[in-house]
Amino acid sequence: MPKTPAPRVAVIGYGTAGRVFHAPLIHATPDLELTAIVTGNAERAAEIARRYPRVEVIGDTETLWSRAGEFDAVVVASPNGWHAEHARTAIAAGLAVVVDKPLATSAGEADGLIATAHARKVALTVFQNRRWDADFLTLSALIDAGRLGRVRRFESRFERWRPEPKPGWKRNADPEAAGGILFDLGSHLIDQALALFGPAHEVYAELDAGYTDSAVDDDSFVAVSHASGVRSHLWMSSVAPDPGPRFRVLGDKAGFVKFGLDPQEDRLREGAVPTGEDWGAEAEKAWGRLAAGDHVETIPSRAGNYPAFYRRFAAALRGDAPLPVDARDAVAGLRVIEAARAASAERRVISL
Numbered sequence: 001m002p003k004t005p006a007p008r009v010a011v012i013g014y015g016t017a018g019r020v021f022h023a024p025l026i027h028a029t030p031d032l033e034l035t036a037i038v039t040g041n042a043e044r045a046a047e048i049a050r051r052y053p054r055v056e057v058i059g060d061t062e063t064l065w066s067r068a069g070e071f072d073a074v075v076v077a078s079p080n081g082w083h084a085e086h087a088r089t090a091i092a093a094g095l096a097v098v099v100d101k102p103l104a105t106s107a108g109e110a111d112g113l114i115a116t117a118h119a120r121k122v123a124l125t126v127f128q129n130r131r132w133d134a135d136f137l138t139l140s141a142l143i144d145a146g147r148l149g150r151v152r153r154f155e156s157r158f159e160r161w162r163p164e165p166k167p168g169w170k171r172n173a174d175p176e177a178a179g180g181i182l183f184d185l186g187s188h189l190i191d192q193a194l195a196l197f198g199p200a201h202e203v204y205a206e207l208d209a210g211y212t213d214s215a216v217d218d219d220s221f222v223a224v225s226h227a228s229g230v231r232s233h234l235w236m237s238s239v240a241p242d243p244g245p246r247f248r249v250l251g252d253k254a255g256f257v258k259f260g261l262d263p264q265e266d267r268l269r270e271g272a273v274p275t276g277e278d279w280g281a282e283a284e285k286a287w288g289r290l291a292a293g294d295h296v297e298t299i300p301s302r303a304g305n306y307p308a309f310y311r312r313f314a315a316a317l318r319g320d321a322p323l324p325v326d327a328r329d330a331v332a333g334l335r336v337i338e339a340a341r342a343a344s345a346e347r348r349v350i351s352l
Helices: 017-025 041-052 059-068 080-092 107-119 132-145 181-197 264-269 307-318 328-348
Strands: 010-014 033-038 056-058 073-076 094-099 126-127 149-157 198-208 219-226 231-237 248-249 255-258 289-294 295-299
Touching: 010 017, 010 059, 017 033, 017 041, 017 073, 017 094, 017 126, 017 264, 017 307, 033 059, 033 094, 041 056, 059 080, 059 328, 073 080, 073 132, 080 231, 126 307, 126 328, 132 181, 132 248, 132 255, 132 289, 149 181, 181 198, 181 219, 181 231, 181 328, 198 328, 219 328
Parallel strands: 010 033, 010 073, 033 056, 073 094, 094 126, 149 231
Antiparallel strands: 149 248, 198 219, 219 231, 248 255, 255 289, 289 295
């Protein structure tokens, strides 16, 4: 029996999301074919030609949509403000869609995309790669095994030290652009908190500019009270000269503390191919610790696994597995983002 051809995938955008994450991960997935990348930037087009000589460069989305029948799936890696429009057009063309986080600029807009995809029987998922970070996988396993007992407080940080702002569309203050660090790093932290501890009940936030004359949030804090009783405290910052622990999780049996970021992004930025048994492995010096009073135990990190997202996406397209991320989870995350913006502006706790 002949093998079914691998789904042909087109990626919209070759900025950080397209270049660092989507293109290399798709290219390394045997059951997917990276067929085309959309970019109007000549320098980026030249890089694509060097790195992926068999991949076609398409200059604009209008050309892509006119040739929609040549593809099976589209990955939306364009700036945040274009996510919903590009996803909507792909769905109308009958193409399966992966949207880089955030799915849209509002929960209502995201709900509409999901309804449209459902009505047209088109696969729609969201790239929440941080669910496959080494530290998150390790923490999830500890919680599942009952090593922490009942978790009371979850502290999560994604902090960087950039003394000068990095230019680009993420500094656009227009609400429709979804700029700022809450939509960027906050989308990851909120998604992880909801994935671990369930729906949000109340939200409080402090969204602050970190640079002179900044029109967006660069240094923000979000507190989520979950319906499960867990409290999540989430920090995201571009102006942290001394970053705190990535995770500090307190349960009634033990606490878990982990410093440092998952190594996969840095390796992808360096051009590493995301394959091999050692992919996603963390150095021993980066492992976290489980502690209860004087008892302290080093916990080996599970290997991070970003390639799992696209392997699961390929399996879902074959009908062999569910999509790697339920798009409804992205709606829940956007509702927390909206509540956080309101909470910060009004200096009050928002109930969901």
